[in-house]
Amino acid sequence: MTTAHFFNRQTLHLRPDPSRVLVRPFRPAVEPRDLNAVDKTRANRIVDRVLALSADQVAELLAVTLENFDDRHRNLPEIFERRANEMDRIFDSHTSLSKAQLQLIGAYFLHEYSFEAAALFNPSIVPHPDQSNLEEGCGRFILSLRAVGEGHISSLTFRTGILACDGTVTIAPPARLAGVPTVTARLGDRLEIGFDPASDISERVIFPITDMQANGIEDARFVAFEDGGKTTYYATYTAYSGQGIRSELLETTDFVTFRLAPLRGPAARNKGMALFPRKIGGRYAMIARHDNESLHLIYSDDIHEWGLGTAILTPQFPWEFIQIGNCGSPIELDEGWLLLTHGVGPVRHYSIGAVLLDKDEPSRVIGRSREPLVKPAPAEREGYVPNVVYSCGAIRVGERIALPYAISDTFSTFATLKVAALLELLKAGMETP
Template sequence: MTLESELVTRHPLTLTADPDRVIAKLFLHGEEGAEARSRAGGIVDRALALTDDEVAGLVAALLDRFEPRHLDYQGALARHAAIVAPRVRAPEELSPARMLLLGACFTAEYAVEGASVTNPSAVAHPDQSGLPPGALRVVLSLRAIGEGHLSSIGFAVGVLGPGPTVRLEPRTGPLTTGREIPVAWERGRLRDLLAEHGLDDEVTHSVLDALDRSPAGGGLEPAFANMPADLLRRPQAAGILAGIRAIAGSLRGVEFPVDSALAQRVLWPTVASESNGMEDARFVRFTAPDGAVDYRATYTAYDGAEIMPRLLTSPDLRIFTSSPLTGSAAQNKGMALFPRPVGGRHLALCRSDGETTGLTASDDGLVWEPPRSVHKPRAPFELIQVGNCGAPIETPAGWLVLTHGVGPMRTYTIGALLLDLEDPSTVVAALPEPLLTPIRTEAAGYVPNVVYSCGGLVHDGRLWLPYGIGDSRVGMASVPVSALLARMTRQA
């Protein structure tokens, strides 16, 4: 009898995609077909040619139909109208109703889960009030996939226990993508990041020097404006300034309304490197040496051609900062942070070569050193590649690492390793068989033959494992930790 059939419990819980979960997204006509010219001018002219009565009727119908489906619907229309307002000779003379109509002409609903929802991770919720003894409220991060295979990060809330039970709280209410908030670079960090991208020239140093001399919070534009004319005349100056602007713009902050529920919040792509999606967030509740706690997650940014890992940090899962990760280990999918420093350093699992689980270290959690190999493809169920399924989980016996293995017919299974607590580069034990495989009812999906997780947690002696099924839906499994550790084989 296998461990899976003997010890693993698949709970009668399935989270599926909900196409009613929509956001009001900027829609610039022609972009969806990569047209060479903008169609905005003609659309604006036609909207301005309508009579006031026609505008009033259209806006009333829009508000009646769409306002209940969105948080701050009128605010979204106003922001989108402001983007095309420069095409209007005197936008300040437009009535509020006509501005709303103009915004609606450049807005479309986007179903964030129109295709599927998958690849969850689980962390303890910041609010544990109102629960019976033995219960734990958890946050599930979700990869939501919509039209065009565009991924964003959503959330669900569940309750584990008391005992071996789990339930999901309703995911109700309109969604919000929050509002962008300013985030200031630490100047030395920006300097190092520019140098890593090959921007270590006189134009760059002139900009950085101007930033160093500017007041706290001073932006790039004044630094650009004060550049010496001789440097601006250099043929490469325009490209260098564009590169500086792109890298400096890769640090973003977003804040969600105080009265929004966690399940209403959607982390939506905001920087060029993630323009085609934010994939597979691996959340962890991180404890610093001084005892301070926050939430962190690595995720994969995809721009349609290249992928790169990025970092999310949040004190409360309402305000988030998204920043780039650099270094030789930050080169592929699947970085997973340890929940605390080990030996005074930040550690992470990675898969820099695309097929091997490695261990990397960092002084600041942003710049990552070359990885050391921890676990290579070896068993029959991991012949193609191996990687992690989320952040290592600390147990008295060692760091419990959930793994994914890809075998013949691109079948994904979930396994487990145990790493030494003091030296996580040492594998203490390994599960000789999969912990979870796609059973017959889990074989079909958007991507067939896949079970995959971005992180579980331990509660009340059980490992709780939310997992994606066929990149289409989410299930929940659990297994007693003691039984799992007992089935692992000690490594020489």
């Protein structure tokens, strides 16, 4: 990796782990194959076969199934039972099902999925709600990552870590188990979902739920949003159906219960929206790209409604001639808004740079990197998508910026940058060469 001289790479790599699995619905499909359709007749034949078993056979088969899978999932009997209840509208009328029959039927309509078997990339980061028992200048954080499994289906997974006072980053190892949330409320594509509060945050996987998300919840850009003394964690992300995309918004205060809703307006038809961490002039503000190459500043009175904004940054240097995008939400400094960017150059070569926006008028660029902070190098550029370094967000901790980023859309790593050195570089970039 070619980097700026003050770009301090950490010696940690977060790599995909195919042993981490969750259970997801199995739907006996109709022909021609439709992943969202269910062959009701075939589903009922499966149920009839289970009901033809004696009570002893049901008990024995359920016990064997649980013995085989129970140590891989939390509360598996409950998951089996919930799945059978979800399928109730598909089944013909079956009365007087025992608990064992219900659970065994549910087991037949689930399958394991290795949600991060292919890639673990495009990380974002926010301060952890719990900053207790840390030395001054250190910070605890929550890291989100895009996990990709079979079929290029993307989901959202989490880690926690600490940036120590000396600039060292440590990441807590993930829990062995993983699971999806329960949908607690649903109105069209607006969802409320929740996890078991006793679960570790690394167990919680937000897997596609709606038809619009069917092929992925991609590239979540998290931000700790401050308003009236209250912190709400928002994330803009891309919902991908397999045919089209839409920007959506995730909201949480505790990383246990989440609300997910589509964004509206012309800007929501594109990828890569990043919310400012507070209102500016009493309005929400967003960095977005809707012309395929430039960054725009958008204001809105409604966090769910986004029109077209004003172009503030266009390609200028060779490493960004194809397009510019954001690498997450702007970071507020005394000197202005620090916005990390990605640029696309020859052979779709992705690099990471930065700009500084005016604190009061963020449409005004007051600092810019002429060269990338980090770009792919021959020694480390192979992967799921070669020649890419990419991030969905960074944070400031004391005198440093903590930047998680992905390499070749395959695995993730970390770097830290001294704020003072970065500001000096950005201001120098605005001077006439």
